[in-house]
Amino acid sequence: MKSSRLLSILLLLQTGGPMTAARLAAELEVSVRTVYRDVEALQAAGVPLYGDAGHAGGYRLLDGYRTRLTGLTRDEAEALFLAGAPGPAADLGLGPVLAAAQLKVRAALPAELRAHADRISSRFHLDAPGWYADEDRADHLPAVAAAVWDRRAVRVTYRRWREPTDVERRLEPYGLVLKAGRWYVVASAGTGGPRAYRVDQILELRPTDEEFTVSEGFDLAAYWTAYQEDFHRRLHTGEALVRLAPGAADRLDAAAARAAQDTGRAEPDGWTRARVPIESVGHAHDAFLRLGADIEVIEPAELRDRIAATATALAKLYTDGNASAHGGN
Template sequence: MRASRLVTLLLLLQNRGRMTARQLAEELEVSVRTVYRDVEALAAAGIPLYGEAGHEGGYRLVDGYRTRLTGLTAEEAQAAFLAALPGTAADLGLGEALAAAQLKLRAALPAELRAHAGRIQERFLLDAPGWYGDPDETPHLAAVAAAVWARRAVVLRYRRWRAPEEIERRVEPYGLVLKAGRWYLVAGGPSGTRTYRVDQVVELTPQEEEFTVPDGFGLAAYWQAYLADFRARLHTGEALVRLTPEGARRLGVTPGVTLGVPPVEDGWTQARVPIESVDHAHGEFLRLGAEVEVLEPAELRERIAATARALAVRYRSEN
């Protein structure tokens, strides 16, 4: 355990420069006294580090000193290769850079860890997009990514679902998110921070002016809040339905467990289920065919009954 901590301490100083004993203790989750002992051990082992007293003091390595020691465990090396998605890197124009980085990382690893990393690529493949539908065309993804890296504003011509269907807007790109095979741009604009589907960008014009991300903004925290808000708005109503055992299975509910309502004698289950809208629920319940009967709301029941009548007429036998 201590050997691993010494490596971590050394790498912290190498990557961050000067750090105080208090900062190192917080990073390593040990006491300041333990940091003092670890620093003495590194110095005794010949590592060229020194301490500076005073308010601006701390520990640092001698300028120019770099260690080739990666400090990676077998699990950390596996995770590094598992997290590197070739398709994602290629989308961002970093495919060659990723391949080169993996070669360098592999070369820096001891033989045993190289074997572990190689097995990851042989046995695991991450394919983010869903099964149905062609992948989104994102011809402007590389330009969006470049603006995110450079912290430069862009003018988007953007296609959306409501009128006006095409808008032009100057935005400040904060970050990119890949969700279920689809790229989203998180950007600040006239109406605050918004999320844009990159495949709906019709035209993009880079601007010269740079911007600063607002204090306190975190991409991961924003995305989690965005998802929570999306889910809260997704199901704004409910429907009262009767389901056969097959209908309950296909709808993903378990009578008496998920619904809290046991089946009645004929095997049907009555339950209230959340719906996004009447239009959306109309299509979803039609997919269940005769395995479901909608009781409420009346508008949804009548919509499905009207569709059933139209289908009966269309498929009525001529005989």
């Protein structure tokens, strides 16, 4: 809608400084000619917007001009309050700051939008961790967040899974990521580029006065996306050929379920034959057993034999157990 686009132009200029028509057009995904028309409409409405010619030119707002929040739509106001998750903000020591900011935004909203925004806290609550996940105590999270903000290195004692488990590291923290209720710090240890570290595995932290500069072109969101993709590639190093009963694919992990959908071939008995990724024979053995008789492993032979041996042992256990139970009566 044109009104929404006009507000977007004002907010872009207010937060990003001078911008050319071409850059505005790219941000808004419209033509340069449309930007020209929108600028004329804003100027006709009395907005102090003017353009500078030349290489360093562009459109800018008169110094001190600020838009009001009356341009927010109902959906935007609701999304704004939904995005302010109190749990993570409290973890970072920003709970009171978030509450104060939301109070100020709420006061600036028109009455109708304020009523809609107020419904968010009473109807939606974000609880990121899973049901069976233990709470990770990230005691050093505020100190890590301060180091990220100030661009200062920290020295930590970090616990990793392989030997030696407790190691000393000098980290340059680029940014923080909250994934499924667990905090990670993306940091450079001086060699090999940035890596992800679990904040709850930092045993000790010592702040320093050593400033650092983030690598040119580093993008936290892009790094995390690439990190997750690489993690899943390294996680699933094997493959299994299986037969699945109707509905069984929905009980597999996400990667295996996607593979079953992509590679699955229906068979006359209603089952589906598919190739699915596995982490290891041991992990697949435990994961597939949860499906009981709704999955049959065809390959690899090692996995099939191991599940068959477990099924035989279970059958014997329950057969002998029933005999013992009946004999005890």
